[in-house]
Amino acid sequence: MFELSLAEARDALRARKFSAAELTEAYLSRLEALNPKLNAYITPTPELALKQAAAADAALARGEGGPLTGIPLAIKDLFCTAGVRTTAASNILRPFVPPYESTVTAHLLRDGAVFLGKANLDEFAMGSSNMTSAFGAVANPWTLPGDARPRVPGGSSGGSAAAVAARIALGATATDTGGSIRQPASFCGIVGIKPTYGRCSRWGIVAFASSLDQAGPLARTVEDAAILLGSMAGFDPKDSTSADIAVPDFAAACARGVKGLRIGVPREYRSDDMPPEIEALWQQGLAWLKDAGAEIVDVSLPHTKYGLATYYIVAPAEASSNLARYDGVRFGARVEGADLIEMYENTRAAGFGAEVKRRVLIGTYVLSAGYYDAYYLRAQKVRALIRRDFTEAFGKVDALLTPTTPSAAFVQGERMDDPVKMYLNDVFTVPANMSGIPGLSLPAGLDSSGLPLGLQVLGKPFDEETVFAVAGALEKAAHFTARPALQAEG
C-alpha cells in the first residue's frame, strides 16, 4: 500500500480496493512508528484525519469523490489550519490556533484530502536544513550504510519532504521562498515544484518574504505533484498578488513528451567547485532529454552570480517587517516586562530562534536610513536584471535544466557555524524566486555514497505545463527506484 503513488491510491480508492479509512489508518500507524525517529510532524492530527477519511468514504460511496478524496497528506506547519495549532516551528507561535483555513489547504479539503498533521520546518521557513525549528531537527530518511549519523532533509520544508520520502504521507504542502521546496525534494529523493509566483494564494500562509513566498506540493512522482498543484492553485481575491489565470490540467501535461522542445543550459550555473558527480548527472539529464527529442541550447543568465547576495538582502528585509506583528500584544506567546519596551524585548528574545533573529537584524539593517539605497534599492535593481536574464533566455528556449543543489544531504549539525556556507545551498534555486518563474526538482540519481540528487527544471511564468512535460520525460528516463534506508526497514 505504501508503494502506491498518489494517482494509484486515488484509483484504488475509487475502485474500492481499500477504503479511505484503511489507507489513513495505515499511514497513521506508520506515522506513529516512524515519527519519533524522524520528527517530521510537529502536530499529528489522527482524530481529524480519521474523521476526514470517514467523510471521504461516504463521498466515495455516493460516487462524489473529488480529485483528492481520501488521500492522506502532510501540511507544512506554515499553513494556517482552522482549529489546529499552527506554529511556523517557532516558540512565538507555540500556542497559536488560527480560527481560519488558508486558501491552499481549503482547496485541498474541498477536493477531499485527508490531513495527517502539521509538518515540521525551519522556524518561519528560514533555513536549508530544518535545524532551526523550535520543535527539533528533522532526520532525513536517507542514511548511509555503516553511518548512523542522521542527515538533514533540507529546508525549510524538511518535515514535509521527510514525511513523503518515508511514506508517512502520500504528498505534502510546502512553501518555497529561496528553494524551500526544491532543495528538500532533492535531498529526500522526491519531486517538488515551486509554481509561478501568484499561482497559489498566499492567504493564510504565515509570511516569510511576501514577494518571494510561494506554495507548492511535494510528492513521489511528477504526476502526483501535478495533481496536488492542480488542487492547490487558483485565483484568490483575498491575495492581491494572486494571478487571475485559469488553472490548466497539469497532470495531463506530464506525459506530453519533449519532442521539439528547446532546453536551455545556463552556462553561469557551471562552476569549478561543483562536485563532478553533480556535473555528470546534469549531463546525463541533458542526454536523456536529447534522446527524447529535445534540442539542447546553451544560454546565458549573466546576473546569476548576484542572485544569492541579492536574495539575502530582499528576503530578510521583507521578513524583518513581516515578523514585526509577533509582538506579544494580540496572539501567540508573551513574556511580560516592566514596561512596554521590555515586554517586546522579552517576548521576541524568547520567541525567536537565532536564525530568525539574524535575518530580522539583517533586514532591519538593509532598510535603515543611510543603507537603504546601497542595499535594498540596489538589490531591487539587480532583481530586475535577473528577471530580464530569464525573459531573454526564454525568448530562445522553452525550459532550462540545472542541478537543484550543489551537494547531497549533509549530516545534521554540519555548516551550522557558517551561515554563508549554509546559504550557498540555495544558489541554484534562488533565481527562480527572484524572477517569479516556476521550478521543479525531481530525483535523477544517487551520488557515489548512495544519497539522492535532484535536477531542476525551470520554465516560463505560468507555463508549469512545459515544466511538467520536461520533468515527466526525465522521470521516465531516470527510472529512479532507490528507496531510503528507513523505508526499507519500515
Next chain:
Amino acid sequence: MSYTIEGRTGVWEVVIGLEVHCQVISKAKLFSGAATTFGAEPNTQVSFVDAAFPGMLPVPNRECIAQAVRTGLGLRAQINLVSRFDRKNYFYPDLPFGYQITQFEKPLVGKGTITLELEDGTTREIGVTRLHLEQDAGKSLHDQNPTKTYVDLNRAGVGLMEIVSEPDMRSPEEAGAYLRKLRSIVRTLGTCDGNMEEGSMRADVNVSVRHPGEDYRTRCEIKNVNSIRFVMQAVEVEAARQVQVWEDGEEVVQETRLFDSAHGETRPMRSKEDAHDYRYFPDPDLLPLELDPAWVAGLKAALPELPDDRRARFMEDYGLSPYDASVLVAERASADYFEAVAKGRDAKQAANWVTGELFALLNRAGRTIEDPPVPAAALGRILDLIADGTINGKIAKTLFEAVAETGESPDALVEKRGLRQVTDTGAIDAVIARILGANADKVAQYKSGKDKLFGFFVGQVMREMKGKANPALVNEALKRALG
C-alpha cells in the same frame, strides 16, 4: 493682509504648511471588510486583517481609492494613474502589523491648489503638494486600569487621506481659512465628514519664522491639533516662541511638538534620541495601484459642484457680492438652503436673510444649517409675503421668529396673530391725524425747518399701528398731512 511679528532684531514673518489627515467616508476599511462606524463598542469592528493575524493579507478597498481620487479632483490636482503602497515600520501596541501601510514615494494624487478668500476680499492660492492614502492606527486606552493599557482596534486600518500643503501660508488666519476651505471641499464631495471633534479631520502644523526675503529657517511640526481655533492659536504661540529663540541667539531645533491649549503653549513631544527610522519600503503584499483613465474620468464627470464653482455661479447668476457668495458656499448645506430660498425670488434679499437673520438664529439657538428652526421653504414663503405686500419688512422679522418658535407655517401665523399689514389709507390717515394733533409743538418745529422730526412722526404712527402699517403708505400720507 500681512501678519508679522515685531522682534528686537526686526520684522519676522511666519511660514506655515499643513498636513491634514481626513478620514475617508466608506463603509469598510482601507484594506479589510471591517466596518468604520464611529463610537462602536471597543474591538467590535476588527477583522483578522486589521489585527494582523498570521497569513492575513491586505486587499485595497476600491471605494476608498475612489474617494481619494474624488478629493484629488476637488483639489484640481494631478491624479497619478500609477501609485504605490509602502510600509512605514515602527512598533506600537495600537499598530498591529508593526507597520503602517501608506504611500511614501508615489502618492495617488500630486500637485493641486486651494484658493482662499480672505475677509478683506482678496484671494490667495495655496499649493497642495500631494494627497496619499494610508491606514489609521488603533487607540491605546491608558485610563481603564491602573497598571495596564488596553487597545481598541476599531479604528485600526480605517482609510485616511493625508493632504499636504506647500509652506504657502503666512498668518494664523490663512491657516484657518485653508482648513475651512479644505473642509468645505471634502464635505461637498462627501469624501470626509470634516468633523474635527471626532477626529475625522486632524492637522499637523509646520511652523517656521524668517525675516522677509530670507530662505526658510528650521521648522517645527505641531502634531494632531484638533480644531481650527487651536491651529490658529498654535501657529501664533509657536511663531512667537521661535522668534524668541532666534533673538536669544539660539537655534530652533527641528522637532515634533504638541499644542497645550490649556496653557497656550507648545512643548516638545519626543526627544531626538527617540527619533524613528521608519525603514520605508514598497509593501510586497500589494501590487502597484494602477488606475484606468476612463474610471477616473467617470469619477470626474460625477463630481458635485465644487465650492469655488458654486461661488462663481452665485456671483454670476444671483449677483451676490464675493463675500456673501463665499460665506454661503462654505458649507454645502447653507448653499443648498440659500438656493432653495433664492429660486424665483430676489436673490440679494434671500442672501441677506440667510447670512443675517438665519445665521444669527442658528447661533442663538445652537442649531446647525442641516437642522434649521426655519426651513428654507418657510423663509421663502416669508419673502413672498413681503413681496406681495401681505406683511412689511419689520413684521417679517417677527414672523420669522414666530416660525422658529412654533414651527407653524408663515401663512397660519399671519392669520392667527393678525400680522397682515394695514394698507387701508383711511385708517392710516386717522392715526396720523391723531398723532399730529397730540404733538402740535413738534409739528410747528418741523414746519420751521427741523426736517429730522419726520422720522419721529413715522415711528409714532408705526408704534400706534403695532408695526403693521405699510411703511410706504405711511410716508406718503404723512408727507401729505404735513405738506
